[in-house]
Amino acid sequence: MWLAEELTFRQRLVAIKEPRADLPVDVREEVGQRYQREIMVCAELEKAGAPHIVRALTAEPVADGLLLVLTYMPNGDLAHLLSQHPHGLPLAQALAIAQTVLAALQGAHAHPLEIVHRDVKPSNILFDGQGQAYLGDFGLAQVANTSGSLTRLRGGSVGTPLYAAPEQEKGIGYVTPGADLYALGCVLFEMLTGKRYKRVKPGTRASSLRPETPAWLDEAVERALADEAWSRWEARRRWLPRWMQKRRKRRNVNGRAAPRQAELKRQPELARQRRERAAKRRRVEAAAGPRTPKGAERERQVREAEVARQAELKRQQEAVRRGPIEFDWVDIPAGPFLMGSDKKKDSDAGYGELPQHTVTLPMYRIGADAGDKCAVQGICGCDRLPSAKSLVGRADT
Structure with missing residues (x-):
């Protein structure tokens, strides 16, 4: 360099x-x-x-x-920083570095090219003039729909063995973002304990080497170092910051710690202010209209739409299989018929239903299938086409 x-x-x-x-x-x-x-x-x-x-x-x-x-990154890399802290970095600093690198990895994994770094290690994590961490060296990155022949040196393997996921060590050509999570788990273990994970007994937890490690963080590191890629924080969309923030104090919009319920009981004025802010927020949300469903609600709607689509497709296929509807034809002799309905007595009369009236019809035929969908052959004295149900029920035959 x-x-x-x-x-x-x-x-x-x-x-x-x-x-x-x-x-x-x-x-x-x-x-x-x-x-x-x-x-x-x-x-x-x-x-x-x-x-x-x-x-x-x-x-x-x-x-x-x-x-x-x-x-140019003037403050060197994480490998140099770890050499100055043989027993591990301060917890807050280690967490800040891990979250920053995770943000970089999430941006790469979410890209349409499905970029997987495949070589996350301390020497590839560098710091700018303000001490902010950056992820570098994408020369070994896996890119979707491209050949992998350009991403490994001749006679070598992809990645660094001390930080490579088990599937990388096996020489699998295509790896998931879980490989980057495993490598970052190795880096975080080293930042917490000062020791490389693959140089200690398999299954060693960070808390056994650094007792002050919080339990939730210890669990996060253990899950990141799982042998199965699918079990590393559900592999793709759920990231370590969710685990890191699980036990942290709640924060309000101003960055201060949110008050607990016991504190609200001791300070009625503070509780009243919180209720007013919540009511104002609800009014703003109501004025903005319904929000676009997200997460589980959106997935439920998609599933219901798919079930409805499959049911409609099955119904159409069944109709094609049955073929044209066959009617049972009934001969109705000529004579007077009472048509329409008495709206004062008949609560089921529909909109536009004609009042009761008598019409004289010639002989005609009616037909109905099992679904009570009727076809009428004949001429009615009024301007409406009567249904088979009304004709059969009112015919004087």
Whole structure:
């Protein structure tokens, strides 16, 4: 790595990564392809607004390959910071770093290209001038619908063995975001205890090496280090910050700790203010109209719509299978018929129903299927087409 100053467009410090001089020519060419991929991945993540990513700016050609130009991170990397704290970082600092890296990973996993870093480790977590953590080195990233041949060195495996998930060690070509969660679990274990997880007895919990580790955090690290990818925080959409914030104090919109119920009982004025704010919030929500359903409600609506669609499809298929409706025809002799309804006595009279009247009809035929859907053949003396049920019920035959 080299520190340089860019003078072409704007004066700024940049970091330059150069391949090792002892690499064979074909491997240096493959490293150059990785550099180009890292530039592409970083550009896509920046376009999507993914936070805390060390951006690869460009690749400069030289006589024997390419040089990768990166954003300069003046405060070094996490590996150097851990070397200064052999017994682990302070809990608050370790949690802040883990949450920041998780935000970067979530932005990559949620991208349409389904980017998986595959090489999360302390040396790839760097700090800017304000001490904020950033995730770098996407040269080994897995990108959807692309060949994996460019993401591993010849004769090597993807990722760093000390932080690689079990499925990566087995050489599985495609891994899920759970592989990144496992690697970050190894990093968090090392930040809490000062020891690398794969250098201690399998199944060792962070609390056994650092007793002051909170139980909820100890459980989060244990779940992140599960052998099965599907059991690492349900693998894709539920992230460690939810576990980290599970036991933290509730915060209101101003950032202060939210008061507990016992405190509200001791301070009636504070309780009254909270009730007024809640009522105002409900009025605003009511004025804004119904909200778009989310989460479980949205999933329930989707399931119900799918069930209704399948039922309608089955009904249509059954109708096609039965073929045309067959009617049972009944001959009705000619004569007078009482039509319409008495609205004063008949509460079931529909809108637009004609009043009772007598009509004389010639002989005609009516037909009905099992569903009581009737077809009438004949001519009625009024301007309406009577139903078979009314004709059969009122005919004087």
